[in-house]
Amino acid sequence: MTPRKKALILPALGRAWLALVLVFLYAPILVMAAMSFNASPFYQLPFEFSTRWYQDMAGNAQILAASLRSVGIAVATTVIATALGTAASVGLFRYDFPGKRFLQVMLFPPIAIPWLIIGTAMLVFFFAIGIGRGTPAVLIGHVALALPYVIVTVTARLSSFDVTLEEAARSLGADGWTVLRRVTIPWIAPGIVAGALFAFAVSFDQFVVSYFLAKPGDSTLPVLIYTAIRKGFTPEINAISTIIIALSMGIMFLAARKARFGGGR
Amino acid sequence: MAELATPADKRRLATLLSPAYLWLTLAVFLPLSAMLFFSFVTDLPQDAPDWAFTLENYGKFLENPVYGKLLWKSLKLAATVTLFCILIGYPCALVLARVIKGRAREVLFLLVILPFWSNSLVRIFSWAIVLRGNGILERTLEAILPWDIRLNLMFTTNAVVIGLVHSYLPYVILTSYLALQAIDDDIIDAARSMGAGKLTILRRLLLPLSLPGLLAGAVLVFVPVVGSFMEPRILGGRVGTYFGTVIEDQFVAVYNWPLGAALSFVLLAVVLLIFALTSPILRKAQT
Amino acid sequence: MSSVEISNVTKTFGKARALNDVTITFEDGGFFALLGPSGSGKTTLLRTIAGFSFPDSGTIRIGERNVETIPVEKRDIGMMFQNYALFPNMSVADNVGFGLRVRKVGAAEEKRRIGEALELVQLGQFANRMPHQLSGGQRQRVALARAIVTNPKVLLLDEPLSALDKTLRVDMQIELKRIQREIGITTIFVTHDQEEALTLSDRIGILRDGRLVQVGPPREVYDRPNSAFSAEFLGETNWLPEAVLPGLSLPGGGEGFRFAVRPEALGLSATRPEGVNALEARLEQRVFAGAMATCIVTVQGQPWKLIARDRDLPELPANAPVWVSWAPEDTVAVPA
Ligand SMILES: Nc1ncnc2c1ncn2[C@@H]1O[C@H](COP(=O)(O)OP(=O)(O)OP(=O)(O)O)[C@@H](O)[C@H]1O
Ligand SMILES: [Mg+2]
Numbered sequence: 001m002t003p004r005k006k007a008l009i010l011p012a013l014g015r016a017w018l019a020l021v022l023v024f025l026y027a028p029i030l031v032m033a034a035m036s037f038n039a040s041p042f043y044q045l046p047f048e049f050s051t052r053w054y055q056d057m058a059g060n061a062q063i064l065a066a067s068l069r070s071v072g073i074a075v076a077t078t079v080i081a082t083a084l085g086t087a088a089s090v091g092l093f094r095y096d097f098p099g100k101r102f103l104q105v106m107l108f109p110p111i112a113i114p115w116l117i118i119g120t121a122m123l124v125f126f127f128a129i130g131i132g133r134g135t136p137a138v139l140i141g142h143v144a145l146a147l148p149y150v151i152v153t154v155t156a157r158l159s160s161f162d163v164t165l166e167e168a169a170r171s172l173g174a175d176g177w178t179v180l181r182r183v184t185i186p187w188i189a190p191g192i193v194a195g196a197l198f199a200f201a202v203s204f205d206q207f208v209v210s211y212f213l214a215k216p217g218d219s220t221l222p223v224l225i226y227t228a229i230r231k232g233f234t235p236e237i238n239a240i241s242t243i244i245i246a247l248s249m250g251i252m253f254l255a256a257r258k259a260r261f262g263g264g265r
Numbered sequence: 266m267a268e269l270a271t272p273a274d275k276r277r278l279a280t281l282l283s284p285a286y287l288w289l290t291l292a293v294f295l296p297l298s299a300m301l302f303f304s305f306v307t308d309l310p311q312d313a314p315d316w317a318f319t320l321e322n323y324g325k326f327l328e329n330p331v332y333g334k335l336l337w338k339s340l341k342l343a344a345t346v347t348l349f350c351i352l353i354g355y356p357c358a359l360v361l362a363r364v365i366k367g368r369a370r371e372v373l374f375l376l377v378i379l380p381f382w383s384n385s386l387v388r389i390f391s392w393a394i395v396l397r398g399n400g401i402l403e404r405t406l407e408a409i410l411p412w413d414i415r416l417n418l419m420f421t422t423n424a425v426v427i428g429l430v431h432s433y434l435p436y437v438i439l440t441s442y443l444a445l446q447a448i449d450d451d452i453i454d455a456a457r458s459m460g461a462g463k464l465t466i467l468r469r470l471l472l473p474l475s476l477p478g479l480l481a482g483a484v485l486v487f488v489p490v491v492g493s494f495m496e497p498r499i500l501g502g503r504v505g506t507y508f509g510t511v512i513e514d515q516f517v518a519v520y521n522w523p524l525g526a527a528l529s530f531v532l533l534a535v536v537l538l539i540f541a542l543t544s545p546i547l548r549k550a551q552t
Numbered sequence: 553m554s555s556v557e558i559s560n561v562t563k564t565f566g567k568a569r570a571l572n573d574v575t576i577t578f579e580d581g582g583f584f585a586l587l588g589p590s591g592s593g594k595t596t597l598l599r600t601i602a603g604f605s606f607p608d609s610g611t612i613r614i615g616e617r618n619v620e621t622i623p624v625e626k627r628d629i630g631m632m633f634q635n636y637a638l639f640p641n642m643s644v645a646d647n648v649g650f651g652l653r654v655r656k657v658g659a660a661e662e663k664r665r666i667g668e669a670l671e672l673v674q675l676g677q678f679a680n681r682m683p684h685q686l687s688g689g690q691r692q693r694v695a696l697a698r699a700i701v702t703n704p705k706v707l708l709l710d711e712p713l714s715a716l717d718k719t720l721r722v723d724m725q726i727e728l729k730r731i732q733r734e735i736g737i738t739t740i741f742v743t744h745d746q747e748e749a750l751t752l753s754d755r756i757g758i759l760r761d762g763r764l765v766q767v768g769p770p771r772e773v774y775d776r777p778n779s780a781f782s783a784e785f786l787g788e789t790n791w792l793p794e795a796v797l798p799g800l801s802l803p804g805g806g807e808g809f810r811f812a813v814r815p816e817a818l819g820l821s822a823t824r825p826e827g828v829n830a831l832e833a834r835l836e837q838r839v840f841a842g843a844m845a846t847c848i849v850t851v852q853g854q855p856w857k858l859i860a861r862d863r864d865l866p867e868l869p870a871n872a873p874v875w876v877s878w879a880p881e882d883t884v885a886v887p888a
Contacts, residue, residue, distance in 0.1 A: 010463055011360075011364045014356065014359065014360035014364050015360060015365070017356050017357065017360065018357050018360045018361065018365075018373065021353060021357050021377070021434070022373075022376060022377065024353075024431065025376075025377065025380050025431065025434070026380065027395070028388065028391035028392050028394070028395045028431070029380065029383075029388065029391050031394060031395050032387075032390070032391035032395075035394055083284075084284045084288060087280075087281040087282070087285065088281060088282050088284075088286065090281055091277075091278050091281030091282040092282070094278075094281075095278050103282065103286065106286070106289065106294075107289075109293060109294075109297075110293050112488065112536075112540070113297075113533065113536060114489050114491070114492030114493075114509075114532065114536065115492075116492040116494060116509055116512060116513070116529070116532070117297075117300075117492060117529045117533050118293060118296070118297075120300065120512065120516050120525060120526070120529050121293075121296035121299065121300040121526075121529065122296045123516060124299055124300050124303050124522055124526060125296035125299040125300070126296070127309070127311065128303075128309075128311060140288075140291065140292050141292055143288060143292065144288060144289055144292030144293050147285055147289060148289075176277065201382055204384075205382075205383065205384040205385065205386075207384075207385070207386045207495060208495065211495075211517075212516060212517070222384065222386050222387075225386060225387065225390065226386060226499075229390055229499055230498065230499070237390070238394070241384075241387040241390055241391070244387055245383050245384055245387050245388070245391075248382065248383040248384050249379055249380070249382070249383045252382035252383065253375070253379060255382075256379070256382075257375075449635070449637065451633045451634075451635060451637035452637045452638075452639060452640075454604060454624075454631070454633070454637065455631065455633055455637040455695075455698075456639070457604070457623075457624045457625045458602060458624055458625075458629055458630065458631035458699075458708075459625075459630075459650055459651030459654060459698070459699075459702065460626070460628070460651055460654045460655060460702070461625060461650070461651075461654050462625055462654075465654055469639075469642075469650070470639060470641070473641045474640065474641055
């Protein structure tokens with residue numbers, strides 16, 4: 001073997017390893033998706049195609065209500081978190097002021113502290129101040145979890161923004177808000193869209209915090225799924241789970257493309 | 266970037282920042298403070314008028330060895346999961362960053378991190394389907410392998426580990442990849458021009474230079490796994506009792522919120538300790 | 553030390569032909585500069601010699617050995633990179649010792665040779681610094697020490713000094729030349745800077761679109777370019793218009809040649825000088841640049857450039873009618 005051929009063995013092994021890991025990551029999801037189309041309720045083989053579980057699911061009022069609630073909360077979270085997060089990013093980017101570093105660091109606790117701790121803390125606090133459990137509590141919690149993601153994404157986009165563009169606009173007579181609307185916002189638009197998609201995903205996939213904050217019988221989709229799993233598997237859950245994962249992967253795919261995550265070179 | 270020159274600037278800054286930070290205060294920082302408070306009371310003030318301050322909740326943690334054991338069990342679980350994530354994920358990141366190039370790299374990288382952003386509960390549930398006794402995995406292996414096997418993975422610690430590794434593996438790949446691809450190609454070329462083989466380059470350059478990224482990934486896995494409760498519940502069944510599940514119980518089953526708050530704070534203390542120990546290296550990873 | 557022989561080497565990237573049938577010999581102990589416009593294949597040639605990439609066809613010999621299928625780590629070369637490429641996680645001494653460690657020379661020997669190499673580049677007292685604690689010039693010296701410490705057969709440099717500012721660059725050129733002489737290593741370096749190529753090397757090669765268009769000692773290539781491309785690429789050229797040729801004394805050839813004069817060969821005067829080639833011109837502009845001055849004149853409607861010591865130029869108003877002149881032997885004849 002020539003030295004050049006020998007040099008190709010390690011990379012080939014590496015590629016094989018990567019392929020195996022991708023199988024590990026996707027196989028269970030694909031199995032679940034396949035089983036949601038299997039007629040047998042006990043996941044028996046041989047496989048027999050059926051859309052029965054999707055029909056059942058569509059007729060299940062509880063699942064429908066939870067889906068509707070989840071989507072509603074996710075949309076509301078997206079709107080609020082994107083608006084507040086974008087404003088905060090612009091403020092943090094545009095101005096230098098004492099305590100700025102502190103404000104930036106304050107974005108990390110909601111991301112880094114386990115959701116179990118944050119969720120239970122919210123539960124305790126919301127009860128103490130009278131908000132209690134329920135959809136408003138869930139919404140407040142989701143927005144808080146989504147905000148740091150929006151701010152980080154938008155800030156990343158802003159950091160590639162050429163400040164002299166703003167100065168140029170100003171020298172042409174535009175006032176602060178005009179500059180923001182006509183120059184800054186259009187530039188960071190892709191970052192805002194990516195941030196919004198992140199916010200939607202954080203809310204729509206959120207289980208832990210919703211679990212502690214949702215009122216029983218008034219739960220979001222992930223909480224409903226969790227309860228159902230603990231009672232015993234049902235293929236309907238399988239069907240709705242397949243829909244959820246397709247949806248959330250689709251959204252994240254778009255967000256990643258927008259944010260150009262890990263791209264380049 | 267501008268200094269705050271005029272009162273108008275200050276007003277504008279406040280308008281931009283305060284909504285987001287007020288929200289975070291209301292929903293994260295005040296609750297954490299409130300929970301600290303509740304961890305030192307006998308009863309919830311809104312339920313029982315005769316509440317009092319006490320150290321008893323933390324005392325229970327110290328007195329009853331079960332809590333300590335479960336915390337230790339959770340730490341061990343986190344260490345195991347982190348180790349597997351590193352062993353599986355770092356080589357992946359290496360291949361992505363240093364072997365695969367161009368468009369294929371972008372697509373594969375996206376494929377690796379995509380599951381991570383999808384619903385973690387559903388992904389754990391999908392493992393439950395795969396790992397069930399007489400389930401898909403056993404059937405597939407039976408079809409491939411000549412002998413009869415009984416894996417009996419479901420409702421074991423192994424199942425919990427598999428599910429958690431699956432959940433958090435992309436973290437390690439992501440952070441390691443970012444660190445590895447930031448390494449200048451010329452440095453590797455320089456080492457090769459001096460006669461270094463692949464292993465030398467890995468050991469003396471790639472590994473040390475990407476260590477901060479790898480460590481960041483490890484922390485991002487370790488911390489949430491210590492506090493996991495949903496994954497052990499679904500995949501661990503009866504053996505799936507951990508520190509996280511005990512905390513969950515205090516809030517949704519036993520309704521001993523002060524004890525739950527105290528246990529949550531113990532967990533938070535552990536988390537903060539981990540951050541404190543690793544922050545010098547993590548800070549290096551950011552730059 | 554060894555010679556390097558490249559024979560009929562061709563390298564393509566997709567459709568682009570980066571090297572096209574290149575044949576060249578780099579003599580043992582020589583200092584060789586590769587010049588050429590951007591994209592002409594200089595880096596590709598250097599990396600092919602190094603062993604980072606492999607030719608599609610052709611042979612490469614380093615010393616007695618055919619190396620065209622041998623990867624870089626087995627070729628025993630030294631290389632210096634444009635942005636230093638120092639290992640950021642290792643001290644200066646560890647950087648320099650890296651290649652020795654790979655070769656397992658033993659701790660004592662390693663220490664001795666690191667010390668020697670650092671002395672050679674005058675960085676003895678910096679052994680324990682980290683790369684980020686060094687200035688650009690110091691980093692460059694570490695990179696050089698690291699490249700030569702293993703006594704490689706050939707030293708390859710890809711625009712090694714282009715990241716340095718002008719003064720530092722000149723210092724490093726002198727340093728590089730001194731060290732190259734001292735250890736007598738065969739050296740091939742790529743540069744954009746023609747002045748650097750002319751001062752440092754004892755042979756230069758000019759590349760164009762993956763082909764080697766001219767090879768020779770700097771003076772020869774400068775004085776006798778074999779093509780208009782070489783002439784224009786190396787130094788500046790004032791082309792003689794066809795119409796003025798009959799009145800001038802020109803070196804041999806004639807048919808099939810074009811003629812040019814280098815800016816520094818030209819003289820400027822108000823009246824026609826005797827015994828030299830002279831042409832009527834008009835002074836457009838005179839730019840003072842310290843010791844030297846540059847004049848732009850128009851000859852037969854064409855702009856010419858003229859460089860001379862400022863004190864040698866007569867004081868003349870702009871737009872004055874002038875004479876430009878040069879010794880007949882300073883005429884550059886270029887095959888058309
Ligand atoms: N890895 C590659 N893939 C595709 N094309 C390449 C690659 N490397 C070089 N080329 C092409 O080969 C040609 C020669 O490139 P090379 O880098 O050798 O030029 P160069 O003379 O070093 O230029 P410069 O002075 O700008 O550094 C160029 O057209 C370039 O685009
Ligand atoms: Mg080049």
